[in-house]
Amino acid sequence: MILLVMGAPGAGKGTQADFIVEKKGFIKISTGDVFRKHIREKTPLGQKVSELIASGGLVDDQTTFELVKVELEGAPKEQTVILDGYPRNPKQAEMLAEYMKVEKTQLLGVLFLDVSQEVVEARISNRRLCRGCGATYHLEYKKPAKEDVCDACGGEIYQRRDDQPENVIHRLKVYREETAPVLDFYKDSRRLVEIDGGKSLEEVQNLIADCIEKLEKSIA
Numbered sequence: 506m507i508l509l510v511m512g513a514p515g516a517g518k519g520t521q522a523d524f525i526v527e528k529k530g531f532i533k534i535s536t537g538d539v540f541r542k543h544i545r546e547k548t549p550l551g552q553k554v555s556e557l558i559a560s561g562g563l564v565d566d567q568t569t570f571e572l573v574k575v576e577l578e579g580a581p582k583e584q585t586v587i588l589d590g591y592p593r594n595p596k597q598a599e600m601l602a603e604y605m606k607v608e609k610t611q612l613l614g615v616l617f618l619d620v621s622q623e624v625v626e627a628r629i630s631n632r633r634l635c636r637g638c639g640a641t642y643h644l645e646y647k648k649p650a651k652e653d654v655c656d657a658c659g660g661e662i663y664q665r666r667d668d669q670p671e672n673v674i675h676r677l678k679v680y681r682e683e684t685a686p687v688l689d690f691y692k693d694s695r696r697l698v699e700i701d702g703g704k705s706l707e708e709v710q711n712l713i714a715d716c717i718e719k720l721e722k723s724i725a
């Protein structure tokens with residue numbers, strides 16, 4: 506089965522997906538991580554992505570899908586997979602639906618983390634990432650024990666260029682125009698669940714745990 510976690514940049518998708526992984530033993534596929542992994546390992550797809558990014562272009566839907574597909578196929582069949590950051594536009598949602606139909610994979614649900622723009626901006630500006638292992642930090646809620654050093658691997662902690670203020674405004678605009686319409690795609694599926702992502706981390710986690718339980722029951 507597949508579980509989608511959706512929401513604006515900074516809505517807490519990655520953090521909540523990690524929570525679900527821990528709680529439920531699902532597997533997480535984050536497109537950002539997948540891109541970075543392929544670039545780092547210089548795979549053919551990774552080189553294509555590097556070239557696209559270097560030329561100032563975006564990674565096209567087909568390439569993104571190929572990357573996600575490799576990960577989906579590598580995951581054990583009996584395990585539920587969380588997609589974090591995918592699909593990013595209605596076209597990608599269609600491609601995924603087609604793939605799931607062919608593979609006879611069920612959609613467990615679509616968790617939409619609804620968060621106001623102010624909250625999102627405040628969250629992103631405090632977000633940091635480890636250069637070594639990709640662990641995420643937050644300067645307010647999830648500080649590393651030692652400044653600028655990753656708790657998990659000792660790697661350097663940095664702010665992604667994407668998370669710098671001038672880029673955040675652009676990302677939110679892209680989200681509103683391209684990703685928000687994806688929700689319409691799932692509206693009629695009755696698997697779409699809206700969660701108030703503006704609440705505290707713990708409250709959101711509780712809401713998510715309840716939702717997943719209900720979704721699992723409704724599919725069994």
Ligand SMILES: [Zn+2]
Nearest residue numbers: 635638655658
């Ligand atoms: Zn690390």
